[in-house]
Amino acid sequence: MPTISPSTLSALLTAALAQQPTKPLVLALDGRCGSGKTTLAAALAKQFPASITLHTDDFYLPPAQRVRGWQHIPCANMDLARLREQVLAPAYAGQAVSYRGYSCREGAYRQVQQFATQPLVILEGSYSHHPQLTDCETLRVFLTCSKPEQERRLRAREGERYASFAARWIPLEEAYFAKYRIAETADFVVDTTAV
Numbered sequence: 001m002p003t004i005s006p007s008t009l010s011a012l013l014t015a016a017l018a019q020q021p022t023k024p025l026v027l028a029l030d031g032r033c034g035s036g037k038t039t040l041a042a043a044l045a046k047q048f049p050a051s052i053t054l055h056t057d058d059f060y061l062p063p064a065q066r067v068r069g070w071q072h073i074p075c076a077n078m079d080l081a082r083l084r085e086q087v088l089a090p091a092y093a094g095q096a097v098s099y100r101g102y103s104c105r106e107g108a109y110r111q112v113q114q115f116a117t118q119p120l121v122i123l124e125g126s127y128s129h130h131p132q133l134t135d136c137e138t139l140r141v142f143l144t145c146s147k148p149e150q151e152r153r154l155r156a157r158e159g160e161r162y163a164s165f166a167a168r169w170i171p172l173e174e175a176y177f178a179k180y181r182i183a184e185t186a187d188f189v190v191d192t193t194a195v
Helices: 006-018 037-047 080-092 147-180
Strands: 025-031 051-055 097-103 108-115 120-124 139-144 188-191
Touching: 006 025, 006 037, 006 139, 006 188, 025 037, 025 080, 037 051, 037 120, 051 080, 080 097, 080 120
Parallel strands: 025 120, 025 139, 051 120, 139 188
Antiparallel strands: 097 108
16 A cells, blocks of 8 residues: 555546546545544545545434444444445445435434535545445545644644543544554555645
């Protein structure tokens, strides 16, 4: 898995889309929390306006549907089956998609979102390289950054919630990365430490 820059990724996407593929190119951005997945997805969506962006954060399970002990099981808080069936597989097949994202903060499903078919589908978020999803993905990119930079970014983002966030989510993500060899099986790695 070669390490590339965000600009190289952009150039790869430009070249791939210039070939006018017969079905959408599905780019999956996975990686460490605080590594810039959402930021890179937003930048790519701006550069490629004929795209849709999907967020794995919209596919958390409501607490009542989570298995006992989910806090210690990687991906057990995610509805990956719904993500695959309702959104990713249809988008990969070149079909329009609609779904209701679940908000953990609000504890409720949001309004229906609808997306027309586009040549580029950007799936960003933790667990986007899960084996349940990879057959619906064209290109998988793993984002990372140094531990000190990750801590700096997460402290800025989470504020006073940083300690509990880091204690809960970082170990779950790292266990997921190790179990499924996420970084090792990605097509490319983008290190955002200096970005």
